[in-house]
Amino acid sequence: MKKSGVKSKKVKKCKLGQKVNTHVVDRDAKRVLIIENAQNCFFKGGAMGFMSKGKKDEEDLIKKINYLINLEEKSIKYKNAGLSGKKTKKGILSKIIKNDNSLFETNARKKYYYDIVVFSCTTNPPDHFIFASHHNLRNPDQYKLYVETSKKKENTYLGSNKFEGEDKIILLPDHALTDGSDFHMVGNKKLLGIDFHPDLDLSSLYRPFSDKHKTVFLNKQHYHNRGFIIHKGTTKKGCRSAFLNSDMKTTGLSKFLKCNGVEDVTVCGMGKEQSIYLTLIDSLKYKNIKIRTLLSDASRNLGIELPPDLFPKNVKKELEKKEEKDVRESEFYKFLEKKNINSINTDILIDLTKSDDVFSKQQKMGDLKKSISSFETLFSESNYTPPENNLLAKNQATRKLF
Secondary structure (H helix, E strand, O other): OOOOOOOOOOOOOOOOOOOOOOOOOOOOOEEEEEEEOOEHHHOOOOOOOOOOOOHHHHHHHHHHHHHHHOOEOOOHHHHHHOEEOOOOOOOOHHHHHHHOOOOEEOOOOOOEOOOEEEEEEEOEOOOOOOEHHHHHOOOOOOEOOOOOOOOOOEOEEEOOEOOOEOOEEEOEOOOOEOOOOOEEEEOOEEEEOOOEOOOOOOHHHOOOOOOOOHHHOOOOOOOOOOEEEEEEOOOOOOEOOOOEEOOOOEOOHHHHHHHOOEEEEEEEEEOHHHHHHHHHHHHHHOOOOOEEEEEEEEEEOOOOOOOOOOOOHHHHHHHHOOOOOOOOOOHHHHHHHHOOOEEEOHHHHHHHOOOOOHHHHHHOHHHOOOOOOOHHHHHOOOOOOOOOOOHHHHHHHHHOOO
C-alpha cells in the first residue's frame, strides 16, 4: 500500500529499441566494449592517419579488436544449450548420447565476454568549425592551414558559443566527412574516410531485412543484436567522447548503458590520447559504471597536438614524444590508475576468459601476471579429455566408434 502524502517514485523504462536481448542469462552486471574511431580516415592514407606505423601494425590492431568483439567465456553449459538434433522420447539429455549421434552446433547461445559492442564514430559535416580549412578560407592572415608551419598564424580556435564549448580547439584537417568527400585509394579500392576499416568485424551490427524498404513491412520490426553505432559531433557541435559532445551534452550512450545494466566499460581503437581517454574520463560521471578499462595494445595514438590543460605536464611530455611505453612504466597509465581506470593488455583479458569464474578474477585484475606469451596462443590446439558434461564432444566420440 502507498503511504499517504508520499509520492511514489516513477521508474523510468527503457525506450523501445533500447533494451538489448542477449544470449547470456546469468550475468546481472553487463559489459560493453567501446571501439573508438575505427574509421578509414584514422588509418594510413586517411586524413588523420599520419601516425600510422604501416600495414602490419594496422592488421595487428584490427585483428585484436576483432578477437575482442568475438571473445567468449568458457562455458560448457552454454555450449550444450546451443546444440540441436533429434530428441529422445523423453527428451533426457543423458540419453541423447547413447541413442542418437545426430547432435550438431547451431552456433547460438555463445557466451560473449562483452554483452554489447559500441562503435563510436566521428561524423563531421563539410566546412566544420574544427577544421583548419574552415578558418583559413575565411581569414587566411590569422589562421594557418593544417599543413602550414608558420608561427605567425594560429592553429587553435577559442570556442565562441555553448555548442562549440569555451576551450581552445586544436584545428584539424578535414576528415570523417558525412558527404564522403575525403577518401584515399588502396589499389583499385576507394575508401571513404567516414567508413569503417574494411577488415573490421561488423557482424554484431547485422539486422535482418535491412535491405528492404520500410513500406514492405506490415508491422513494426524489432531487431536484437549486440552491436550499435554512436555518432559523435553534429553540424554545430564538435566531437569529444562517446559520452559527450563539445557542448558537454550527452550523446545518449550513458542512458543506453544504464538501461541495459552495464557496469563494466572497456575502450579500445584509435585516439588513445584523445577520444579514448576522454571516453574513459567522461564515464566517471555515471555512477552505474563500476569498472573502467583501457586496452592499451588494442589502441593507438593519433599524434595530433594536445590541448594545453588536458594532461599534467609530465604526462603531456611523454605523449608528445610519441613513444609507446610499458603499462607499468608509463606516466600516462599511472595517471589513469589514479583515476581508478585500469590499463591492461589483451593477453591478460583473454586469459581471464579461459576460467569458469571470470568476474571474481576480473576484480583482481591488477594482481594478475602475464600468463600467455603471445596473442597467437589463443589459436593453438591443446590435448585434453572432454568433461563429462560436454555433450557435443561425447557425441563426436561416440560417432568414431561406428
